[in-house]
Amino acid sequence: MQSELYPSPHFEGVEKRIEINFRVAADDNKSTGGIIPVAGGLRCLSRAALDVCMTAAECEIVSVRSNEKFDAYVLSESSLFVFADKIVLKTCGTTKLLSAVDPILERAASIERLKLVPSSVRFTRSTYLFPEEQREHHVSFTDECEFLEGRFGHLGSNSSYVMGSNFDDAQWHVYVAGDFVEETKSEASLSVECCMTSLHREHSQHFFRENSQEEGLTAVPFVSSEKTTHDSGIQSIFESFSIDDYVFEPCGYSMNGLNEEYSGEYSTIHITPEDGFSYASVEHSNVDLNANSAFSVSNFVEKCANVFQPGKMTFAVTCHGGRETTNAFFSSLTSTNKDLFCVGETYSRPSMCFQQLPKDQGFVAYLTFVKTCDEEGPGRDKGLNIGSVVVSESVNVGKKVAYDPRSETPMCILDAAMSSGDSSETDDSLRDSSTDEFVSYDQHDELAGQLLQRQQRSSFV
Numbered sequence: 001m002q003s004e005l006y007p008s009p010h011f012e013g014v015e016k017r018i019e020i021n022f023r024v025a026a027d028d029n030k031s032t033g034g035i036i037p038v039a040g041g042l043r044c045l046s047r048a049a050l051d052v053c054m055t056a057a058e059c060e061i062v063s064v065r066s067n068e069k070f071d072a073y074v075l076s077e078s079s080l081f082v083f084a085d086k087i088v089l090k091t092c093g094t095t096k097l098l099s100a101v102d103p104i105l106e107r108a109a110s111i112e113r114l115k116l117v118p119s120s121v122r123f124t125r126s127t128y129l130f131p132e133e134q135r136e137h138h139v140s141f142t143d144e145c146e147f148l149e150g151r152f153g154h155l156g157s158n159s160s161y162v163m164g165s166n167f168d169d170a171q172w173h174v175y176v177a178g179d180f181v182e183e184t185k186s187e188a189s190l191s192v193e194c195c196m197t198s199l200h201r202e203h204s205q206h207f208f209r210e211n212s213q214e215e216g217l218t219a220v221p222f223v224s225s226e227k228t229t230h231d232s233g234i235q236s237i238f239e240s241f242s243i244d245d246y247v248f249e250p251c252g253y254s255m256n257g258l259n260e261e262y263s264g265e266y267s268t269i270h271i272t273p274e275d276g277f278s279y280a281s282v283e284h285s286n287v288d289l290n291a292n293s294a295f296s297v298s299n300f301v302e303k304c305a306n307v308f309q310p311g312k313m314t315f316a317v318t319c320h321g322g323r324e325t326t327n328a329f330f331s332s333l334t335s336t337n338k339d340l341f342c343v344g345e346t347y348s349r350p351s352m353c354f355q356q357l358p359k360d361q362g363f364v365a366y367l368t369f370v371k372t373c374d375e376e377g378p379g380r381d382k383g384l385n386i387g388s389v390v391v392s393e394s395v396n397v398g399k400k401v402a403y404d405p406r407s408e409t410p411m412c413i414l415d416a417a418m419s420s421g422d423s424s425e426t427d428d429s430l431r432d433s434s435t436d437e438f439v440s441y442d443q444h445d446e447l448a449g450q451l452l453q454r455q456q457r458s459s460f461v
């Protein structure tokens with residue numbers, strides 16, 4: 001259906017992401033003491049073994065860069081990060097990310113002496129722009145969760161969430177299982193995943209190898225990936241990072257960044273610049289909150305906004321590991337004033353919600369920003385606002401929801417505090433819509449009840 005509405009072929013920029021943490025199998029614990037050497041473990045997997053896993057997901061490795069803590073691979077569709085005890089795979093398009101899980105688990109289990117087995121997993125994604133084109137285990141979030149439960153449900157503490165307004169086109173999907181805390185009592189780590197749509201058309205010209213002939217747009221001649229990274233402002237988001245960048249033919253951009261100051265930290269950016277379905281993602285992950293205590297989520301939000309100037313952007317902030325540090329970090333987010341994440345006057349923040357993960361695994365905060373005004377000029381890609389009602393996936397209520405993509409601020413006209421439709425999955429939204437501030441845990445049950453009542457009162461066609 002949508003192929004009649006969008007330029008063909010179009011590209012699904014929205015990525016799926018899985019992070020699997022491993023530990024030494026119980027029967028090998030005695031011989032190894034449970035220790036996985038930082039240069040060993042999963043990093044011992046051969047290139048051929050990784051290629052098999054990537055082929056299963058239907059993507060391939062195009063570049064690699066390493067530091068003492070991890071190997072970062074740029075893929076034809078996004079990125080792969082391999083640590084001694086952790087794999088992070090992020091793929092876009094119609095790739096079959098979950099089909100890589102079995103080959104990864106099999107190869108990890110066969111690593112000599114260590115025999116690595118999963119200890120925890122986190123799967124995340126935004127709402128697909130073209131959900132009907134997804135295949136195999138990715139046809140819906142329900143399918144994705146079913147698959148994940150089959151492979152990781154036995155780890156316990158498993159749960160899934162859909163965060164953000166049910167009426168919005170960008171909800172945040174999360175599946176977690178296993179115990180992050182057991183493994184990393186003292187370490188607290190943070191990741192921020194940003195997704196942007198309706199990119200600025202002039203800025204997007206940086207990511208074409210062949211210049212657009214469109215009137216009103218200033219062509220940016222392609223010189224090198226490094227120059228693209230510098231001139232587009234991307235380098236300024238990640239100043240202390242060594243960047244492995246790649247500009248695709250005829251367009252598209254991917255990069256992995258390795259922090260030279262804090263060597264476990266990484267970043268990754270992927271850009272689909274084409275008009276009609278433009279999309280970019282920026283991720284900054286594995287931030288050790290004890291070591292890099294100066295890390296600021298609001299600075300990160302501001303930098304992404306300034307560089308990309310998208311029509312819309314969402315941020316998922318996940319904090320897990322060491323309980324005290326994560327708790328302190330999130331109280332500092334929630335106790336400070338409500339403008340913490342505001343980006344000047346050019347963006348409004350129609351929604352913010354907050355999810356505590358089971359068994360002290362940590363927290364996820366999910367924020368949405370919408371551009372309030374546009375300057376003169378070629379403006380931004382209208383993206384999905386091309387004059388037709390789009391049917392968007394809404395797995396959490398088990399039905400499809402129609403919304404009008406022509407609305408510039410679809411969420412503003414609705415009650416942003418109503419998280420998603422299924423209260424069993426999302427009634428942990430802790431935002432008080434009257435004050436736009438987080439509420440305490442004690443207030444939570446009361447607020448959830450109020451939200452549910454208001455949700456039941458609301459009607460939407």
Ligand SMILES: C[S@@+](CC[C@H](N)C(=O)[O-])C[C@H]1O[C@@H](n2cnc3c(N)ncnc32)[C@H](O)[C@@H]1O
Binds near residue numbers: 248251280
């Ligand atoms: C670079 S990848 C990045 C995907 C990423 N998830 C994003 O933000 O959209 C996608 C972009 O590269 C372009 N592209 C060119 N050759 C490609 C290839 N072989 N595989 C995937 N994308 C390719 C696509 O048209 C699209 O603009």
